Amino acid sequence: xxxHSHLPFVRHPEHENFLEEDWLFEAITETYIPxxxxxxxxxxxxxxxxxTMSLTPTLISMxxxxxxxxxxxxxxxxxxxxxxxxxxxxxxxxxxxxxxNMYLGHFYASRNVFERYGRDLVNAFKGFQDTGKLExxxxxATHGFLPLMQVTPASIRAQVKVAVSHxxxxxxxxxxxxxxxxxxxxxGYDAILKEAGIKYFFLDAHGILHGSPRPKYGVFAPVxxxxxxxxxxxxxxxxxxxxxxxxxxxxxxxxxxxxxxxGFDLDYDYIRPYIHxxxxxxxxxIKYYRITGDxxxxxxxxxxxxxDKAAEQAGNFMFNRQRQVEHLFEFLQQKPIIVSPYDAELxxxxxxEGVIWLDFLIRKIVFDQDTISLITASEYLAINPRNxxxxxxxxxxxxxxxxxxxxxxxxxxxxxxxxxxxxRMTELAKEFPNTNGMVRRALNQALRELxxxxxxxxxxxxxxxxxxxxxxxxxxxxxxxxTRLYESVKSxxxxxxxxxxxxxxxNVFPEIDYRVHQ
Amino acid sequence: MKKLRRVKKVKRVLKKAKRISRIxxxxxxxxxxxxxxxxxxxxxxxxxxxxxxxxxxxxQEDLPVKYDRDKMVLQVRDPRxxxxxxxxxxxxxxxxxxxxxxxxxxxRRILRVYDVSHIIFDGNNAHRFFDLQINEYADNWYxxxxxxxxxxxxxxxxxxxxxxxxxxxxxxTVETPLEGPSCITDEEWMIPDDMxxxxxxxxxxxxxxxxxxxxxxxxxxxxxPIKKAPRKKA
Numbered sequence: 001x002x003x004h005s006h007l008p009f010v011r012h013p014e015h016e017n018f019l020e021e022d023w024l025f026e027a028i029t030e031t032y033i034p035x036x037x038x039x040x041x042x043x044x045x046x047x048x049x050x051x052t053m054s055l056t057p058t059l060i061s062m063x064x065x066x067x068x069x070x071x072x073x074x075x076x077x078x079x080x081x082x083x084x085x086x087x088x089x090x091x092x093x094x095x096x097x098x099x100x101n102m103y104l105g106h107f108y109a110s111r112n113v114f115e116r117y118g119r120d121l122v123n124a125f126k127g128f129q130d131t132g133k134l135e136x137x138x139x140x141a142t143h144g145f146l147p148l149m150q151v152t153p154a155s156i157r158a159q160v161k162v163a164v165s166h167x168x169x170x171x172x173x174x175x176x177x178x179x180x181x182x183x184x185x186x187x188g189y190d191a192i193l194k195e196a197g198i199k200y201f202f203l204d205a206h207g208i209l210h211g212s213p214r215p216k217y218g219v220f221a222p223v224x225x226x227x228x229x230x231x232x233x234x235x236x237x238x239x240x241x242x243x244x245x246x247x248x249x250x251x252x253x254x255x256x257x258x259x260x261x262x263g264f265d266l267d268y269d270y271i272r273p274y275i276h277x278x279x280x281x282x283x284x285x286i287k288y289y290r291i292t293g294d295x296x297x298x299x300x301x302x303x304x305x306x307x308d309k310a311a312e313q314a315g316n317f318m319f320n321r322q323r324q325v326e327h328l329f330e331f332l333q334q335k336p337i338i339v340s341p342y343d344a345e346l347x348x349x350x351x352x353e354g355v356i357w358l359d360f361l362i363r364k365i366v367f368d369q370d371t372i373s374l375i376t377a378s379e380y381l382a383i384n385p386r387n388x389x390x391x392x393x394x395x396x397x398x399x400x401x402x403x404x405x406x407x408x409x410x411x412x413x414x415x416x417x418x419x420x421x422x423x424r425m426t427e428l429a430k431e432f433p434n435t436n437g438m439v440r441r442a443l444n445q446a447l448r449e450l451x452x453x454x455x456x457x458x459x460x461x462x463x464x465x466x467x468x469x470x471x472x473x474x475x476x477x478x479x480x481x482x483t484r485l486y487e488s489v490k491s492x493x494x495x496x497x498x499x500x501x502x503x504x505x506x507n508v509f510p511e512i513d514y515r516v517h518q
Numbered sequence: 519m520k521k522l523r524r525v526k527k528v529k530r531v532l533k534k535a536k537r538i539s540r541i542x543x544x545x546x547x548x549x550x551x552x553x554x555x556x557x558x559x560x561x562x563x564x565x566x567x568x569x570x571x572x573x574x575x576x577x578q579e580d581l582p583v584k585y586d587r588d589k590m591v592l593q594v595r596d597p598r599x600x601x602x603x604x605x606x607x608x609x610x611x612x613x614x615x616x617x618x619x620x621x622x623x624x625x626r627r628i629l630r631v632y633d634v635s636h637i638i639f640d641g642n643n644a645h646r647f648f649d650l651q652i653n654e655y656a657d658n659w660y661x662x663x664x665x666x667x668x669x670x671x672x673x674x675x676x677x678x679x680x681x682x683x684x685x686x687x688x689x690x691t692v693e694t695p696l697e698g699p700s701c702i703t704d705e706e707w708m709i710p711d712d713m714x715x716x717x718x719x720x721x722x723x724x725x726x727x728x729x730x731x732x733x734x735x736x737x738x739x740x741x742x743p744i745k746k747a748p749r750k751k752a
Contacts, residue, residue: 403593
C-alpha cells in the first residue's frame with residue numbers, strides 16, 4: 001500500500017489571501033490530519049501495520065514553513081468560527097445539525113493535532129516512521145517530470161540529489177525509496193538513483209510488463225535495473241477498484257458528495273467572510289449531502305451509513321486481494337507482491353470516507369485473516385533479495401500511459417525554455433566550482449528557480465485546461481527569475497535587494513547546493 | 519437624406535474592412551508563434567499551409583521567442599509519436615543563403631526522420647528515412663513514426679530542386695518504447711509463452727489499462743478469477 005502525497009510549492013508571501021494556498025490548507029484538514037489521526041489510533045491500539053508514503057520535498061517544505069503555518073492556523077480558526085455559525089444556523093434542521101457538529105468537531109481536532117505537533121505535521125509522520133511501521137519515501141525535488149528531461153540529465157540529477165539531501169535534513173537518515181513523479185520513467189536514469197543511494201522505485205504496470213527481457217513474474221515481483229536499483233510495478237486490478245470513476249468505491253451513493261459545498265450553496269452575504277476576500281466562492285469543506293445517485297437531487301449525508309459502506313468495501317477489497325494472491329501463488333509458485341499505490345489526497349479530500357476505508361482495511365488485514373500481509377518494499381527486498389534483472393520500459397501512470405499529458409499543444413512550448421535554462425545552469429555550475437558570498441547565493445537561487453519551473457504540475461494544469469493562467473504564470477515567473485540571475489552572475493552585477501526579495505519569496509530548500517546540477 | 523444614408527453605409531464598410539485587416543494581421547503574427555497545431559502523419563501528403571490556432575492565447579510574451587542558437591531537440595511522446603522543436607540562428611541561415619543563392623529560396627524546408635535503431639548514426643547509415651515538408655515559420659512538430667521500440671534521429675534541412683538534401687540541424691537520438699511485451703526472454707528466468715500471456719493479462723487487471731493491448735489474442739482469453747461483487751445502488 002503506497003500513498004503518494006504531493007502538492008506543488010504554492011507559497012505566496014506577497015498576498016495575504018492566495019487562492020492556491022488553499023490547496024495546501026484543504027489537504028491538511030481533509031487528508032493529512034485525518035491520516036495522522038488514523039495512524040495514531042492504529043499505534044495506540046497496537047496494530048502491527050505497514051504502510052508506505054511519499055512526502056514530496058515541496059510538500060514537506062510547505063508543511064514546515066512558518067508563514068504557511070501561521071496562515072493555516074488563521075484558516076482553521078476561521079473554519080471553527082464558521083462551524084459554530086453552522087451549528088447555530090442548522091439548529092432547527094436536524095438532518096444537517098449533526099453534520100455541522102461533526103465538522104466543527106473535526107476542525108477543533110485539526111487545530112489540536114496541528115498544535116500538538118508544534119505546527120509541524122512532518123514531525124508526526126517522522127514519529128510514525130521511527131516506529132518502523134510507516135516507510136516514508138522521497139520524490140523528485142519539485143516533482144519534475146523526468147522523462148522530458150532526457151536531453152538535460154544534469155537536471156534529473158539535481159531533482160534527485162536535492163530531494164535526497166532535503167530528506168536527510170528532515171528525517172535524519174537517507175531515503176530508501178523514491179516515487180518518480182507521475183511514475184515517469186525512461187531507461188537509464190535509475191543509475192542516478194544508484195549514485196544517490198536509493199534502493200527502489202515504483203512504475204506503472206506496463207513499465208515492467210513491456211520491459212526487456214520479459215519479466216518472469218510480471219508485476220508480482222520486483223525486478224532489478226542494470227544499475228542494481230529495484231523496481232516495483234503497480235497492480236492495476238487493485239488500483240481499479242479504488243480509482244475507476246464508474247465502478248470505483250468512491251462513487252458509492254452513500255458517500256459524501258464533493259461538489260455540494262456550503263461555500264457555493266449558501267446565501268452570499270452569509271458565507272462572504274469565509275470565502276475569498278475578492279468574493280470568489282470557494283470550497284469550505286462543509287458539505288451536507290451524499291452522492292445519492294446520478295441526479296442533481298441530493299439527499300442529506302448519513303455518516304453512519306457511509307461508515308458501514310466503507311467497512312463493507314474494505315472487506316471486499318481484502319477478499320479480492322486474498323483470492324488474487326491464492327490464484328497467483330498457485331500459478332507462480334512463489335509469494336506474489338501486490339503494489340497498490342494511490343494519490344494520498346484522494347483519501348479524505350476527494351473521497352471523504354477514504355481514510356475510514358483505509359483504517360478498516362488495515363485492521364481487517366492484520367486481525368481477520370492470514371492469507372495476505374502488509375509489507376513495505378524494503379522489507380520485501382530484505383526477504384527476497386534475488387530478483388530478475390530487466391530494463392523497464394518508458395512509461396508513466398498519466399493519461400494514455402506515456403508522456404502526452406505533459407507534451408501536447410497546450411504545454412509543449414515550455415520545454416524550449418526549460419531545457420535552455422537547464423543547460424545554462426550546468427554552465428554556471430562548471431564555471432563557478434567554488435564560490436561564496438553573493439555569487440553563491442545567486443547560484444543557489446538560480447537552481448531553486450529552475451527546479452520550481454520544472455514542476456510537472458504546471459504542464460499538467462496547462463494540459464487539463466483549467467487554472468492555466470496560474471500555471472503559465474508560475475512557469476514564466478521562475479524562468480524569468482532564473483534568466484535574470486544567470487545574466488547578473490555572468491556580468492557580475494547582482495542586485496542584492498532583488499536577490500533577497502526572491503530568496504524570501506521562493507524560499508524552498510534553504511540548504512541547496514547549486515553544484516549538484518552537473 | 520439618401521446621401522447621408524450612403525455616407526453612413528460607406529463608413530460601415532470601411533469600418534468592417536479595417537476590422538478584417540486587423541484580424542488578418544493578428545492571424546499572420548500568430549502563424550509564427552503556433553506552427554503546427556494539428557499533427558501531421560508521416561504517410562499523409564505533405565501540407566504546405568499550416569493551420570493556425572487562433573483561440574490559443576499567446577503565452578510567451580515575456581519569454582524570448584528564440585535564444586540565438588542552432589538547436590534541435592527530439593522527445594518521445596509515446597510509442598508511435600515524437601515531438602521536436604528547434605531554432606536556427608539568423609547567421610546560420612545567411613550562410614546558407616549566400617552559399618545556395620536562388621536555390622535557397624526555391625528549396626523546400628524538410629524534416630528528415632531517420633530510423634537509427636542499433637547503430638551509431640553517421641548521417642548516411644540509417645536503416646530508412648522519410649521526409650516531412652514543413653512551413654518555414656514552424657518551430658516545432660509532432661511526428662508519427664509508427665514504430666515502437668526503435669531509435670530515431672531527425673534532421674532539419676533544405677531539399678533542393680535537384681534532389682540534394684542539405685542538413686541545417688540534427689537532433690539528439692531517442693528510443694520509442696515497446697507497445698507490448700518484449701520478444702527477448704531470459705534463459706535463467708524463462709517463462710513459457712502461454713504462462714506469460716496469462717500473467718500479462720492479470721497484470722493489467724481486468725483489461726482496462728490504456729496500454730494493455732499489446733497481446734490481444736491472449737489477453738482477451740484470460741483474466742484473473744476475481745470479479746468485484748456487483749455494487750448495489752441504493
